[in-house]
Amino acid sequence: MPASSLTRYAWLSIAAAIATILLKGVAWWLTGSVGLLSDAIESFVNLAGALMALWMLTLAALPADHDHAHGHGKAEYFSSAFEGFLILLAAVSIGYTSIDRLMDPQPLEAVGAGLLVSLVASVINFATARILMEVGRTHNSITLEADAQHLMTDVGLRSG
Numbered sequence: 828m829p830a831s832s833l834t835r836y837a838w839l840s841i842a843a844a845i846a847t848i849l850l851k852g853v854a855w856w857l858t859g860s861v862g863l864l865s866d867a868i869e870s871f872v873n874l875a876g877a878l879m880a881l882w883m884l885t886l887a888a889l890p891a892d893h894d895h896a897h898g899h900g901k902a903e904y905f906s907s908a909f910e911g912f913l914i915l916l917a918a919v920s921i922g923y924t925s926i927d928r929l930m931d932p933q934p935l936e937a938v939g940a941g942l943l944v945s946l947v948a949s950v951i952n953f954a955t956a957r958i959l960m961e962v963g964r965t966h967n968s969i970t971l972e973a974d975a976q977h978l979m980t981d982v983g984l985r986s987g
Contacts, residue, residue, distance in 0.1 A: 833962065851863060868917065884906075
């Protein structure tokens with residue numbers, strides 16, 4: 828598969844991120860749970876990572892030129908490093924968000940409905956991660972593999 832064809836999988840990741848942002852936002856709105864809010868915030872990190880993946884896969888697909896005699900494939904490494912940075916950023920923002928709730932606890936509302944909506948978002952992330960990992964390994968794309976690993980951490984699983 829040509830490198831340019833891999834960008835469609837980045838678009839899949841972007842669509843999954845948007846869907847999970849909306850679903851996890853609804854879950855937070857239903858419950859008032861700071862845990863679900865932090866999950867929704869982290870989904871914005873997924874979106875940023877997926878957009879970076881699209882950009883780097885697009886760059887990697889460019890043909891060799893006089894400045895890049897072996898092509899632009901190394902651009903994918905920037906995407907995988909960016910994913911790691913985004914995970915760290917999400918952890919800090921989630922920690923910051925939780926401090927207020929720790930200081931002023933609130934009862935949760937509609938927990939069952941909120942968790943059901945969050946579960947649907949997790950299924951979307953899981954399915955997307957499996958697809959990205961398979962394609963990433965098959966076509967030796969560190970960008971897709973890093974995005975898949977990130978999504979698997981959102982589901983609470985480790986991709987082997």
